[in-house]
Amino acid sequence: MEYVLSAHTIKSRKASLLYDEGEWSGVRKIADRVCDDIKAVFGKKPELLSVKEAVQAEAVTAPVLFGTVGKCNALSKLDKAGFISLKEIEGKREVYSFTLLRDVPKKLFVNGAKGDFAQLLVIAGSEKRGTVYGLFHLSEMLGVSPFIDWLDMKPAKLDRFTLEEGFHFVSKEPSVRFRGFFINDEWPAFGNFCTKNYGGFNAKVYAHVFELLLRLKGNYLWPAMWSAIFPNDGPGLENAILADELGVVMGASHHEPCCRQGEEYRYVRGKDSVYGDAWNFNTNEKGITRFWEDGLKRSGKFENVITVGMRGEADTAILGREATLADNIDLLRRVLKTQNGLIKKHVNKDLDRVPRMLALYKEVEPYFYGDETTPGLMGDPELEGVTLMLCDDNYGNLRTLPTPEMRDHKGGYGMYYHFDYHGYPISFEWFNTSFLPKVWEQMTTAYDNGIRELWIVNVGDIFSNEYPLAYFLDLAYDFDRYGTSDLHSAVNYTKDFPKKHFAGLADSYECAKMAELLRGYTKITGARRAEAMNAGVYAPFAFGECDRLIAECDRLIGEAEKLRAEISEEAAFGYYELVYLPLVANLNLQKMWLLATQNQAYASFGSTYALKLAKQIDACYALDRALTEELHTIHNGKWYGMGMSEHIGFKYWCEEECQNPVKCTFTPADKDRLIVSIPGTGQHTEGTPWTARVLTMGAFLRPDAEYGLIALSTASAKPVAFTVESPEALTVSKTSGKVKPESLLLLKVTLDRSKVKGCTIFEILIHGAAGHIRVRVPVCVPAALEKGTFVYCAEDSVDMSETIHAMPKLSKVYGEGAMIGRCISIEAEHFYEKNDTKRGRFEILPDYGRTLSAVKAFPQDVTWTGKDAPGVTYRFVVPRAGRYIVRVMSNPSNPPVRTPELYFGLGVNGGKMKKVNAIPEGFRVGDGNDPWAAGVLNNIRETEVAVDLSAGVNTLTFYALSPNFVLEKLVIFPEGEAPSRSYLGPEESFRG
C-alpha cells in the first residue's frame, strides 16, 4: 500500500506530524515550518502532535513520525521492536533515514493503546541536524524549494504525494563537516534591508537566514559583522539562542576570536573599561583576555566553531610594519595559548571537543609558514585540533594548498571562499557574478587536496547569490555526487536548478530557458565582474568581441523579458529573484560599458553612430535605476535595500569616486560624408581623395565563413547616399540607398565559391558623396587539411599588404588553404591528441572560463616531474619558419605552494619539453600587487613563451607539471607581431 499525502489525508488528520516528548525544540520548530510547506503544497496545514496525542486520536492513521536519536523514545521503541534500525544512523554526522512502516501497533508507544497506525512514515535523525535535514528532505520531496521562505517561492500545488510501500533510505554523512556562509559587507544592502523590514540585525531576520542555511543543508554561519553584533542584536542573545536551538553552528569571521564580534570591542573599550583601551595583546593583555573570556562565558555554551588567533582591528594586521615576523609569531603563539586556556575553562576541558578555527588569511599565512630563518606556527601544540582555515584570493582562486606532509594535521583544513568581496583590486558586492564551473574546479581542487573540515563562502548580502550558494553547499554536502567525479557537475547543476526550484510551476521549456539564462549571464560576469567593467575592458572592434557580447547581452535580456511575460504567476517572483533580476541587471551593466567602449571608438573617427550609442548608454543607465527601484518596491518591499550597492564605474577598489560612463558626442559634419568600416576590425575610411585608406574585409580568408560584413555610417547629420559595385562572385545585400545618421547599416557580403579558383583578391567599390571607398576582399580557397589542424585566424590588421602579397607564394609552399594570418588561436579543448600517462590525464572542463572551455590535468593533487606529465597536443600550420610567441591563456590560479611557482611544459614538434613558470615576476597574492590584480580582474593569466617553428605543419604539446593549472586558450603569432589588443583574445582560428 503506497503512502499518500494529500489535502484529504491532512484535512482528515490522517497524516499528522508526530514528535515525541523530549525532542529538540528546534527540531519541532523546523517541523512546524515543514507543516507550513505541506500546507503550501496541499492547501491544508497538518497537525503537529506528540506521539501520545496521536495515539489517542483515532483519525490519525498514517502519520509522519520525526525524531532524533537520543531525544525520541518512539524511535527507540520502533528500533527495539524491529520496525527500524537505528544502527543505520547512530553516531553518524547529520544523517537521517526515511522508513515507511505499516501496521504499527499504537501500544508500542503508549502502553495499552489500541489499534495500529495503518502506516507510519518515520524520519529519524542521527542528531539534531540529521532530523532537521530529514524534515526538510520531506519538503523537497514534495517539490518545495529550499528557497520557499527566503525567496518566498511558493511550491506547486499537489493533489497527492505518494511513497511506495516499503520506502526506505538512509542519507549519507555530509562530505564536509562545517558548511556555511558568511553575511558580509552588509552595508548598504543587507543593512538597510534588515533595518527597514526587521528593525535590525535581529532574530527575526536571522530566523530566515538560519532556515535558508538549513534547507540548503548547511550548518555553519558567520553573521554580519561590519556594524552588527550578533550576540547583542537579537535583541540580547536571542540570535545566538535561536541559532543553537535550530542547530546552526555559529562562527565568526576570521579576525573575531573567542565568540566576540569585531565591532564589540569598540563599544566596551575605554579608559576605565575592564577591557582596557587598546586592541593590543602586548600592552593590554589583561583587558583583551578579559574581553575574550567574557565572550566565551556568554556564547561558549552554544554550538560554535570558535575563532582563535588575533588580527588587527577591521581586517588589518595586528602589529605595525616595523614588527618582525618573529615578533608576530611569538605574539600569536601567546594569544593562542591564552585562548586555549580560556576555552578549556569556559567551554570544555576537552579541547578536542571544541571546534576551533584559525584563519590563515592575508598576513596570518606567513605566521603559519614562517620563513627560512623563523619557524612558523605549523605543528605548534597550541594549534593541535584547530582547523586551519585556508582562503581563496577573494576572487575565487585558491591560495596555497596543504602540502602532503601537512594533510595529517589534527583539526584538518577549512576554506574561506568568496562570492562577494570588499577590497583590492575591485570589490564585488552587487548582484551575483560567480560562475559555477570555476567554483567546481577550485573547490574540488580544495577537497582533493584535503580541505574537508570546513567550507565557508562569503555571500555578502545573500540576496542574488542563492544560486551559487546552493551549489557551494550541495558540493560540500554531497561531494560524491557533485565533486571531482563529475566533470559536468556545474553544467548539469545549472540545468537541473530550475527543475528543482520551479518544479510544477514551470514547464520543461521554461526550465531549460532559465538554465540557459543562468548559465548565460554568469558566463559573462564570470569573464568580468560588474564593478570591474569599464569602457576600456573589451576592445571596441578587435575580433568582433564587443559586437558579439552586446548581441549576446541583448539576446539574453530579450529572452529574460520574454520569459517574464510568459511564466506562470506562481513562478514569476522566484524567476524574478533567481534569474531575471541578476541577469538583466548584470547584462544591462555589461552592455552599458560595451556601448561606452564602442561609443568612444566610433566617436574617435566621427561616426554619428556614436551618438546613437550615447543614447543607448542613457537607456541602460535608466534601466539600471528602474531595476533598483523595482527591487525596492516589488513584493511589498520585501527586498528593500538589496539594490543599494554602488556598482558602476569603480575607480578604486571600493566605490569611492565611482563614475557613470563617459559618453562621447559631437556635432556632426555639415557636409554629406559617408564612413565605411569593417566590423571586427578598427578599419574605417571616408574614401576621400587625399587620405583614403583601402579597407580589407578578411572574412573570406576563413574557408568556413558564410558571409562578411561592411558597415556604413555617416559623419554628417543628414542621410548620405551610397552605391556599391562588386564583382560577380560577391553578392552585397544592398547595392544602393541612403545611410541614416546615428545608425550603422551593415552590408552582408556573400561569396559564390564556385566562381573562385585559387586564392584571389576581389574588390568592392562603395561610392559616397565625398569619396570612393575600396574594400579588398581576399578569398582563400582551402585545400583538404588533416582533421584537427588549425590554419589561420581572422585578420585584424588594417594593412594586409604583407599577408596578401605573401598569399600566392605561401599557397605554393603549403598547398592552398594553408593560409596566412597574423596568429593561430586555439581553444584548449580542441587538441589534436591527448597524451595520458599512468600518473595523470587531461580532461576537458566544459564551459569553463571566458570562452569555450578549458582543459586541466587530473588527479588534482599530483605534481608531475616531466616524464610522467600528461599532455595535450595541438596541430597547426604557420606560414613561415621562425621565432613565434605562444601566448598561454590560463585561469589565474595561484601557486599551490608557498613559492611563486606554477609550472607547465611546452614541447614543439615532439622535441624537448620546456618548463615554464606561469607566475610572473613580482607576483604576490594581495593588496597592491598588479600582476595578481590583472589576473583576477581579467580572469585570465597570459604567459608568453617563445618557440621556434617550422614552415608548415607544427605540433605543440602542452604538459601539466604543477597541479591547479587550467588551460583555456593558446594564441601563436610571429614574434613582434602580437595580434590587436582584445579582452578575450583572437577568435579561434579555422580548423580542418
Add this chain to the structure above:
Amino acid sequence: MEYVLSAHTIKSRKASLLYDEGEWSGVRKIADRVCDDIKAVFGKKPELLSVKEAVQAEAVTAPVLFGTVGKCNALSKLDKAGFISLKEIEGKREVYSFTLLRDVPKKLFVNGAKGDFAQLLVIAGSEKRGTVYGLFHLSEMLGVSPFIDWLDMKPAKLDRFTLEEGFHFVSKEPSVRFRGFFINDEWPAFGNFCTKNYGGFNAKVYAHVFELLLRLKGNYLWPAMWSAIFPNDGPGLENAILADELGVVMGASHHEPCCRQGEEYRYVRGKDSVYGDAWNFNTNEKGITRFWEDGLKRSGKFENVITVGMRGEADTAILGREATLADNIDLLRRVLKTQNGLIKKHVNKDLDRVPRMLALYKEVEPYFYGDETTPGLMGDPELEGVTLMLCDDNYGNLRTLPTPEMRDHKGGYGMYYHFDYHGYPISFEWFNTSFLPKVWEQMTTAYDNGIRELWIVNVGDIFSNEYPLAYFLDLAYDFDRYGTSDLHSAVNYTKDFPKKHFAGLADSYECAKMAELLRGYTKITGARRAEAMNAGVYAPFAFGECDRLIAECDRLIGEAEKLRAEISEEAAFGYYELVYLPLVANLNLQKMWLLATQNQAYASFGSTYALKLAKQIDACYALDRALTEELHTIHNGKWYGMGMSEHIGFKYWCEEECQNPVKCTFTPADKDRLIVSIPGTGQHTEGTPWTARVLTMGAFLRPDAEYGLIALSTASAKPVAFTVESPEALTVSKTSGKVKPESLLLLKVTLDRSKVKGCTIFEILIHGAAGHIRVRVPVCVPAALEKGTFVYCAEDSVDMSETIHAMPKLSKVYGEGAMIGRCISIEAEHFYEKNDTKRGRFEILPDYGRTLSAVKAFPQDVTWTGKDAPGVTYRFVVPRAGRYIVRVMSNPSNPPVRTPELYFGLGVNGGKMKKVNAIPEGFRVGDGNDPWAAGVLNNIRETEVAVDLSAGVNTLTFYALSPNFVLEKLVIFPEGEAPSRSYLGPEESFRG
C-alpha cells in the same frame, strides 16, 4: 600759400587732376580711382583732365598734375623750365616725387596760353608704377586706407586738406624689386566668392586684386591656380592685359613655367594634341616645348617674372622615386636650356632683360645643391640672371639661406613665404593666423642674408590676411624703416595699423584697442594655428595654461564685441573685416578646443563642471556657424564664400575626415559628492575615507603670490554643501555654502605673511557630505635674493612630500627663499647679464613667440665660432647639486645651411662652452617628417641638454653659434624629473 584740397576746390574745378597725352592708360585708370578716393573724402569727385583741357579751363587754378617720365611732356617742360628736377627720379625703380609749385604759367604747356596755374601739385613717377604709387600716396595723405576698395573701407570725410607752401619730397626706391602675393588654395573660399560675385576668376575680380596690390605698394602677383587659368579667364587674355596695363608684374607659381598655368595642360593635352599627352620632358619633349612656346607667345609681351624649370603636375616631383639625383639634374638642365631658348625667341633676345625665376622648392632644392657625388645646378650658365627663389618651410620658417659665396649670383634671390598653406603636416587656410614678430624676424633674416630680389607671400584667399600682407609688403617696400634696424617694427606696426586705416573714423582709444586686439589674437594663433588646434594641445590643468588662455580668449572676444557696439558706423565694416571677425572666429575656435581639453579632463574624474563645459563647446560651435553665416551675408554678400574653409578638428594634413570636438558627458552621481581640486594642477579628491588624497596648494611657495585658488565642484546633480576650516594666517573667500552642479566654485585663499615665521605648511580642511578634504598649503618666506636671480617655479606635482620634507633643510643651506620646486623656468629676455662681443650681440625681440618674448643674436648673417660668440647669462638657484636638464625652447628655425645643423652653446658657472646642435636626429623639412612637423605645429623646438649644477646659485650662459636661432624660454629641472606636460611649458619662476 598752402595748397588746399576741399569740397570747394574740387567742386569749383580749381583742383582737378591733370595728365598729359601719352600717359600710360593704366596710370590714368589709377588716377580715376584716386579721384574716387577724393570724392569719398570730400564728397565731390574731381575732374580728370588733360593738361590741354586744363589750360583752357579758367576755373582750374590749382590742379594736380601726375605723369610718368617719358610719358608726360608736361613733366619734361616743367623740368626744362626749372620748376622741377626729374633727375631726382629718372632711371630709378618705382620712384615718385611730389612738388608743390606756384604761379606756373600755362603757356609752358600750351603755346600762347595765358595766365598761370596759381598752384600746381606735381606728382612725377620714374616709371609707370612710380606714378601709380605716387597717386595712391596722395590718397593715403588724404587718410584713405589702401583697403578702400578691397575691404570697402570708406575714409573719414575731410573739410580740407592742405600742403605747406613748397611741399616737396622724393620717394625711395623700394627695397625689394618684386613684391607681391599669391592667391592660392582658392577653393572653397576665394573660388565661391569669385563665382558668385563676379562670375569667375575674371578681370572684374582681378581689377580689385590689382588695386589692392598696388595700393599696398606691391608690384607682383601669382594668380589663383587650382582650377583657374589666369590667361584664359579674363575672359580670354583680359586678366593679363589689365595687369600689364596697371603695372602689375605677373608671375606664376613655382611649378608653372613659361607663362603657362598648371591647369592648362590638362585641358589641351590629348592623343591628337600638338602638345602630346604626357607632362614628361623625356618622353614628350616636343609637345611640352610647344606648350611652353605657345604660352610665351601668348603672354610674353606682358610684364612678367617668367617661371623656369619644371616640376611634376599638381605640386609633385617631376620624376618618379626611382630616378637618381643626376637624372633629375640632367633633365632640369635640358629643360632650362629649352626654356631660355624659347624666351630669347619670343620675349627678348637679351635674357638679362627678362626677369626669370626658378623656385628651389621642395624636391628642387637638392637639384640645385647636388650632393657629394653629383654636382647641382648651382653656377650653371643656364641659371645666370635667373632669380633663385628660396622658400620658407610653408610654416613661416626660412629654409636654407644663400651662403656668402652664393650671394653674388646674378639674378639674386627670392623668398616664397606663407600666410596660408595647404599641405603637411596641417593646412592653414581659414582666417589669418600669422603673427607679425615672427614675420619680421624671419624676413629680416632673409633680407640680411641677401634675399632681396623677390618676395612673394601665399595669402590663400587674401581675405583676412590683409593685416600681415600689408606688413609684408611694407617691409619689402621700405626695409630701412621696418627692417632689421627696428627691433620694435612688428609691435609698432600693429600699434600704428588702426591709426592708418581708421584715420578720422576711430579715436585714439579705439585705435589702441584695435591694436591690442590684433596683437592679442595673432599672439594666440601664432602659438597654435586654428586647424592644428585640438583637445590634446594645451594641458588641461598644468601651470594653469588652459585657464589663462580661456580667460584671455574671453577677454579679447569681450573687448572685440564691446568695440563693435561702440565704434562709429563708418568704421564698423572695416573693423569687422580687419579685426572683429578674424579675432572672434579664431579665438572662439581656440576656446572651443580649450573647453574640450578641460571637458575631457573634468569628465575623467566625474566633475559635473564637465557638463557645463560641454554646453559651452556647443555654444562655441554655434558661434562659429553664426560667424560664417554673417560673413556670407553681411554688406550685401560682399564676402560670400570666404568662410567656407573647413577649420575644425583636422585629423590629417587636409580637412578630410575632420571632426568637431568630442564632448564628454555622463550622468551625475546620485549621492551628494563634493570634489575639491587645485587649479593649475591635476590634483583632485573627494576626500572619502579609503581613497582620499591630500591636496597641496603650492601658490604660496612663490613669495610674490597674491593668492591661491581651491576649486569646488560636484560629482552629483544636486547642490552639495561644504564648510571650510583654515588656520589664522589664511583667509578663505568663502567658508561655507553650497556648490551648484555644473559649476566650479573658486575659493580664493589669501595669506597674511605677517603671521608666518619661516617656511611652514598650513592645512585647510574642507568638509563635504561624503568626505573631508585636506589641502596642504606650504608657505615659503623668502630671504633677500640678488636681483635677477631665479629661485623656483610653481609646483605642479600632486605628491609634494619630497619637496616639502626637504624644505627646512634646504632653507638652511641657501637661506630662506632659496626654495625648491621641480623646475626653474626662465623667459629668455630675463637674462642676468648680456655678453656682447665685437662680432655680435644679443637683442630682445619684443613679444616674439608663444610667451613673453625672445632673444636673438645679431647681425643675422654671422656664424660664430665660439670665442667671438655673444651670450646671455641667466642666474638661478637650485636646491641640490647634481645632473640637471636644460630644456632650451626656441623658435623651430630651420638650419640655415644644407646640413641639419643649428648650433648654440651652453656654459655653466663660467665654465667651458658646450656646443649643441638644436636640430634633432632624423630632422628634415618636409612631408612626413615628425620632428619638423612637431616644431612647426607647436611653433617651438625643445632641445634638452644635461648639465651639472652646484647646490645654490648657478649661472648658465647661452651662446649664439649658428645664425637664425631664436631663444624663447629655458626650463631647468633635475634629470628624470621633467615637469608635467604642458604646451607652453612651466610658468616663469620667481625672480629676485
